[in-house]
Amino acid sequence: MIRAVIVDDEPLARSGVLARLRGCADIEVIAEYADGPAALAGLREQGADLVFLDVEMPGLNGLEVLAALPPEERPLAVLLTAYEQFAVQAFALNVVDYLLKPVEDERFNETLARVRQAWTFRERSASEMAPAEYLSRFTVKYGSRLLFVNAAEVSWIDASGDYATLHVGAHEYLLRTSLHKLAGSLDPALFMRVHRSAIVRLDQVAELRSLGNRDALLRLRDGTPLRASRTYVPALLEALERQRGTEPTDRSRSAA
Structure with missing residues (x-):
């Protein structure tokens, strides 16, 4: 309790x-x-x-x-x-x-x-127990086949009604689960929700620009633009700063 x-x-x-x-x-x-x-x-x-x-x-x-x-x-x-x-x-x-x-x-x-x-x-x-386990790969149905997609290959995820779409390079895979449920299964050190309808992998964020309404515009490394809602921006900034402290400093990110 x-x-x-x-x-x-x-x-x-x-x-x-x-x-x-x-x-x-x-x-x-x-x-x-x-x-x-x-x-x-x-x-x-x-x-x-x-x-x-x-x-x-x-x-x-x-x-x-x-x-x-x-x-x-x-x-x-x-x-x-x-x-x-x-x-x-x-x-x-x-x-x-x-x-x-x-x-x-x-x-x-x-x-x-x-x-x-x-x-x-x-x-x-x-209790000196192992930390929580998060999804390391996704199982998706692709035509008549089952594909196994590593989480490390996913750039971002968006809501598709009651389902979620994984964006992996030029490919999209429909996952039969809601974005809300999926968000709790992903490692928060790697993935973060930035909007009601979008989750990004943090190391794919190349640029962040603040907007006049306190939202933010993200650009991913593949050029994809995504909007971050103002309710998620503070946590996103903190996560990006924390990640920057564990990575080389050649990342391109700016805030206006």
Whole structure:
């Protein structure tokens, strides 16, 4: 059971998160707080596995609450805010996700999937178990044949109704699963959802340009243009920066 805390100075915001979490059999809300100092004291006293945390609050803001806790005592955190400018600081504190208000149900459900994935990884690491296994290849029907496509060969994936299409070079393969279900089966160190209808392999991103509406335009190494929705851009930037730290620095990427 994941023990969760909700921290927000707006009662309606807290009740909205609480209502969504009531339908989660694996998450128990153990406390609610309306300001930063109370939240920090509560987390220090009783701890928590997960915190939904407003950024701007009286006394201490959400980032200051997290920063005041030793890394080993920080719960998994999801930030709630109407602003995007805290994204870089948030991911420096290993925040699981960053939700912009007003929060949409589908986006909230995606966040819960990330929370569960992070929780599983943390629990397995604590028990010295192997990390979660992700799909390394796909089985697709191609005419009368079954083909086995390695994940390392896939540049990007898009939604095709209730199915997903794998883009492998000049070839496209229809996969009989939804994009939403597929997203949870892919290694987040290699693949990331950038739009409701698209997933990219991170090492295929050659360029990122910000757009006026806070979305972003991606160009893949094969020249394919893809749009990244503003709700996914902060996590995408953080993932690209993390990956850049483990690769040669000759990649071509720019942000306007």
